[in-house]
Amino acid sequence: RKEVEQDPGPFNVPEGATVAFNCTYSNSASQSFFWYRQDCRKEPKLLMSVYSSGNEDGRFTAQLNRASQYISLLIRDSKLSDSATYLCVVGGYTSGTYKYIFGTGTRLKVLA
Amino acid sequence: DAGVTQSPTHLIKTRGQQVTLRCSPKSGHDTVSWYQQALGQGPQFIFQYYEEEERQRGNFPDRFSGHQFPNYSSELNVNALLLGDSALYLCASSLSGLTDTQYFGPGTRLTVL
Numbered sequence: 560r561k562e563v564e565q566d567p568g569p570f571n572v573p574e575g576a577t578v579a580f581n582c583t584y585s586n587s588a589s590q591s592f593f594w595y596r597q598d599c600r601k602e603p604k605l606l607m608s609v610y611s612s613g614n615e616d617g618r619f620t621a622q623l624n625r626a627s628q629y630i631s632l633l634i635r636d637s638k639l640s641d642s643a644t645y646l647c648v649v650g651g652y653t654s655g656t657y658k659y660i661f662g663t664g665t666r667l668k669v670l671a
Numbered sequence: 672d673a674g675v676t677q678s679p680t681h682l683i684k685t686r687g688q689q690v691t692l693r694c695s696p697k698s699g700h701d702t703v704s705w706y707q708q709a710l711g712q713g714p715q716f717i718f719q720y721y722e723e724e725e726r727q728r729g730n731f732p733d734r735f736s737g738h739q740f741p742n743y744s745s746e747l748n749v750n751a752l753l754l755g756d757s758a759l760y761l762c763a764s765s766l767s768g769l770t771d772t773q774y775f776g777p778g779t780r781l782t783v784l
Contacts, residue, residue, distance in 0.1 A: 563713075590770055591770040593772065600759075601777070601778075602761055602775040602776060602777050602778050603714065603761070603775050604775070605772060605773075605774065608772060646713055646714075650770055656727045656728060656729070657727055657770075658716040658719075658727055658729055659704075659716060659773065660716070661706075661713030661714045661715070662713050663711070663712055663713045664713055
């Protein structure tokens with residue numbers, strides 16, 4: 560089982576739609592959680608950190624479920640500019656090393 | 672406020688050669704992490720430097736080594752290049768805490784022929 564798993568997509572949605580991505584992680588001792596956005600052939604850019612209480616930033620809402628070991632990202636009122644790959648990132652200790660583990664990413668295409 | 676910078680942007684090498692990639696962290700950051708991102712994959716953690724020492728390391732062979740300078744900039748060295756080393760190499764900077772948010776540079780795209 561991969562340490563961080565995401566559905567690779569692509570998710571093709573019309574403008575204005577609501578779309579949700581899930582990400583599961585295997586290390587129950589994980590301590591930090593993030594969503595990054597990556598455009599084609601560019602570097603990942605931080606979208607938002609994810610907290611146990613959940614957090615919202617405009618059209619974006621992130622949730623963390625520690626009991627089930629997954630995090631989610633909800634995008635409301637999708638825009639064409641939201642088309643990108645969304646990377647789930649989980650930080651924690653593995654074999655004594657603290658590191659960030661990235662999922663393979665979920666591709667989103669917002670269609671006009 | 673300067674973000675994370677990396678050089679060069681692109682590099683072409685042949686098998687067996689050695690390469691050095693460079694990174695300057697975001698202003699105010701003292702920690703640099705390096706990642707390898709193969710096509711269609713998420714970034715894979717190589718190692719992290721803090722206070723001029725390697726603090727954490729991922730599952731990469733000793734052919735991958737690094738250095739951090741007193742000004743917090745960093746280098747990634749890869750020896751005896753293999754075709755499979757072709758990837759986007761990303762540098763991320765953060766503050767000293769292990770759980771601090773990382774900010775990425777634009778990356779260096781390495782092609783090994």
